[in-house]
Amino acid sequence: MQAISRREFVKTSASAVLGGVLASGTRAIHADPLGLPIGCQTWPVREMIAKDFPGTLKELAGAGFKTVELCSPVGYADSGFGGLSKYSGAELRGILHDAGLTCVSSHFSLEELKQNQDARISWAKDVGLTQMLVASLGGPQNPTMDDVKRAADEYNRIGERAAAAGIVQGLHNEDFEVSKVNSQRTYDLLFQLLDPKFVKFQFQVSTISDGFDAAEYFNKYPGRFISMHVQGWSAKTRQIMPVGQDTLDWKKIFTAAKTGGVKNYFVEMDLPMMKASVPYLHHLQVA
16 A cells, blocks of 8 residues: 555545544643653645634644644645745745744755755754755656655755754655565664754654554664654554544654654644544653
8 A cells, every 4th residue: 555645645534534523541741752842744735724824824823733844835835825025034934933933844845955955954953943944855756776865865965954054854754665675664764864963754653554563763873863753543544643542652753753763753644633633642652
């Protein structure tokens, strides 16, 4: 089964919402897992953002999110984020602040970084970002080793330029990254080929659907990760579900995330499920 991509989540998750929220039985704390603020990706609410960016941010903050991950108005112009181009980076930072949210991370298209990385870094700094991510290196579905090496070499150069500017360049795992080369996972090959000085990784928890276990990868590659996208997943129904209403061991995942080096995490499902995940995360205690 092919890993479920961000776009497929939006289509499949709407039917998976269950009534009620299962809160943890432990006492409530305000630190949240690993003391990290509960964050969300803005991709699932892109249509709302296209209509009312400030209002959407206030709704996310009202649901209990403290930080968000954006998508670039240049690279994601056709996906609902193009309207953000009317704001300067400083203005975006102000709107986020007014909503009571922080933002240190955004997704960018690989193509926009190839075309004018300096301009995108400048915009990122104006917004207040410290992390720039790409969803995939965009290689073929059935790559050769040379394909993987070429993609890694190119991204190492992008990562090196970002590092020189004080930005962490990160790689998500979708599409190309979940392919195989001679029975080896492309994702594992990239850990060997991408320079840890210049590139970190962002783990998509839902790739469990294709056999990619978050805790396993965090423990296998300590310190190589910067963040993760969080989705609940039911092994019984093979559907996306709210975090805490699923079958994943979140205490194990967050404990391993600390080993992996994760500095922030972003819930990424449709809005009702993102909201339903907040109480569980807020009560989840992880050392």
